[in-house]
Amino acid sequence: MTTPPPAVEMRGITKRFGSLVANDRVDFTLDRGQIHALLGENGAGKTTLMRILYGLYHADAGDISVGGQSAVIRSPRDAIALRIGMVTQHFALVPPLTVTENVVLGHNQGVRLKLEDAHRRVSEAAERYGVDVQPRALVKDLSVGERQRVEILKALYRDARVLILDEPTAVLVPQEVEQLFDALRRLRDDGLSVVFISHKLREVMSITDRVTVLRGGQLAGSVQTSETTPAEMARMMVGRTTFGMPSLDEASSTQPAARAVLRLDGVTAVDNKGLPALKGITLDVYGGEIMGLAGVSGNGQSELAQVLEGTRLCTTGTITVAGQDVSGADPDRIMKAGVGRIPEDRHASVVPEMTVAQNMALEHLGEYTSNGSLNRRQMRAHAEKLIAEYQIKARPDDRIRTLSGGNMQKVILARVMERNPKVIIVSQPTRGLDIGATEYVRSRLLEQRQRGAAILLISEDLDEILELSDRVAVIYEGEIQGILPRTEADPERLGLLMAGAKDSPQWA
Ligand SMILES: Nc1ncnc2c1ncn2[C@@H]1O[C@H](COP(=O)(O)OP(=O)(O)OP(=O)(O)O)[C@@H](O)[C@H]1O
Ligand SMILES: [Mg+2]
Numbered sequence: 001m002t003t004p005p006p007a008v009e010m011r012g013i014t015k016r017f018g019s020l021v022a023n024d025r026v027d028f029t030l031d032r033g034q035i036h037a038l039l040g041e042n043g044a045g046k047t048t049l050m051r052i053l054y055g056l057y058h059a060d061a062g063d064i065s066v067g068g069q070s071a072v073i074r075s076p077r078d079a080i081a082l083r084i085g086m087v088t089q090h091f092a093l094v095p096p097l098t099v100t101e102n103v104v105l106g107h108n109q110g111v112r113l114k115l116e117d118a119h120r121r122v123s124e125a126a127e128r129y130g131v132d133v134q135p136r137a138l139v140k141d142l143s144v145g146e147r148q149r150v151e152i153l154k155a156l157y158r159d160a161r162v163l164i165l166d167e168p169t170a171v172l173v174p175q176e177v178e179q180l181f182d183a184l185r186r187l188r189d190d191g192l193s194v195v196f197i198s199h200k201l202r203e204v205m206s207i208t209d210r211v212t213v214l215r216g217g218q219l220a221g222s223v224q225t226s227e228t229t230p231a232e233m234a235r236m237m238v239g240r241t242t243f244g245m246p247s248l249d250e251a252s253s254t255q256p257a258a259r260a261v262l263r264l265d266g267v268t269a270v271d272n273k274g275l276p277a278l279k280g281i282t283l284d285v286y287g288g289e290i291m292g293l294a295g296v297s298g299n300g301q302s303e304l305a306q307v308l309e310g311t312r313l314c315t316t317g318t319i320t321v322a323g324q325d326v327s328g329a330d331p332d333r334i335m336k337a338g339v340g341r342i343p344e345d346r347h348a349s350v351v352p353e354m355t356v357a358q359n360m361a362l363e364h365l366g367e368y369t370s371n372g373s374l375n376r377r378q379m380r381a382h383a384e385k386l387i388a389e390y391q392i393k394a395r396p397d398d399r400i401r402t403l404s405g406g407n408m409q410k411v412i413l414a415r416v417m418e419r420n421p422k423v424i425i426v427s428q429p430t431r432g433l434d435i436g437a438t439e440y441v442r443s444r445l446l447e448q449r450q451r452g453a454a455i456l457l458i459s460e461d462l463d464e465i466l467e468l469s470d471r472v473a474v475i476y477e478g479e480i481q482g483i484l485p486r487t488e489a490d491p492e493r494l495g496l497l498m499a500g501a502k503d504s505p506q507w508a
Helices: 046-053 076-081 099-104 115-129 144-157 174-189 201-207 230-238 301-309 331-336 356-368 376-389 405-417 435-451 462-468 491-498
Strands: 008-017 020-030 035-039 061-066 069-071 084-087 162-166 193-197 210-215 218-224 260-270 276-286 289-294 316-321 339-342 423-427 454-458 471-476 479-485
Touching: 008 046, 020 046, 020 061, 020 210, 035 046, 035 174, 035 201, 035 230, 046 084, 046 162, 046 193, 076 084, 084 144, 099 115, 099 144, 115 144, 115 174, 144 162, 144 174, 174 193, 174 201, 193 201, 201 230, 210 230, 218 230, 230 435, 260 301, 260 454, 276 289, 276 301, 276 454, 276 479, 289 435, 289 462, 289 491, 301 331, 301 339, 301 423, 301 454, 331 339, 339 405, 356 376, 356 405, 376 405, 405 435, 423 435, 435 454, 435 462, 454 462, 462 491, 471 491, 479 491
Parallel strands: 020 218, 035 193, 035 210, 084 162, 162 193, 289 454, 289 471, 339 423, 423 454
Antiparallel strands: 008 020, 008 061, 061 069, 210 218, 260 276, 260 316, 471 479
């Protein structure tokens, strides 16, 4: 009996960007009916390798075969013809159109499909693959998780037999992760092959059959998931198994300042649809304190962060920063009052086509301008200093869009922290980061706490909240359900509050 050829075989793939070797003679074999994890630190070359397979980048050397046939993949169109689909984190959907329109878009060329037929076909496909979407819904009204399902369905509708998912779970809440995994298992049983990129070893252990690890652009190893452990995977990724993951216990404790640096008093705001999103938030954050904000996503966290950044109007209530009233102030004034922000979507807080140096100076261009002209030399020197200080793997003139997730996050941290802000609003600071970068970001946040900054840490990662926060506030449907000191905050209590259980007197 002959074994069927692998779904995909990549041999000796090399890809250079200038002097940087992003993939260095990488071999990768994806079997039929396999869920295959691609692991590695930020910048290890995972996305690059998969962009080559999907025809978005062209390898400088190496061969690819698909289903045993040698293949030349010049563009995504070639990849789709070879029945390869890719879902990235930056969805390529058209928001004002329906799910159906997005799924069939560009596919039924020449064939004018009647809308009713199209809806029916899309809902049949959704049913067949166990992907839960509403064909008639407008994409702009969908959550991130739902949009991801539309992207997956779009690939499946094009008959993909190989599905590449680049950090699909980074944007999902735990329930959605389970739904995704159910769908993936079903697809695997159907003979599809899946490449699954993730930084979460727990997920890799639970869903994948095989693991391939990249390190510094080279293949570090490839093993069956059942024959490895998280510690072994970490060793392959970074060369060590122990991580001194920084947490509050190790940071020497500070005395929170007697004065609340950030004060919210009865703050209300509406969401994009005009519905109440914040219903009277009252919260004090002291200097030298990390206040964790826990909650299931969609309970007002994003709106709160936006209000505090000045990008969303606070309809009633007051916000003060070190005694200064900033309610209703614009982002510039809020920044000048001493608020630094590390937003949830790091791609949205940089200008992708600008260089690292420009992005680092972005919010303070005035300081590099004299007589109306920009002092580029000074801007570069400033960038070089921050790059060295924050150990960023990049050069001042690199376009920021070419940086890996971890390095982009470091640029944003550097930009905020060098100003020694009085208040830091930080959302999902370690999402999509590898273990080393997570360790780094956490220790920088603790440093800022030590320095005396008042930090509001918004995170869906409960472990992260528990490990870093002096106090934890729980938000539910736009209201603070309760505030627990670190000694009383445990997952069960927080979980109850996050689910909307009212503060029991015992914890009040
Ligand atoms: N278009 C590009 N131009 C220049 N350099 C690039 C480009 N794309 C990627 N790189 C560089 O190639 C290296 C590998 O990047 P890649 O995005 O493949 O890493 P990754 O393993 O996916 O990391 P992450 O986990 O952060 O997503 C990085 O050093 C990155 O800066
Ligand atoms: Mg990547």
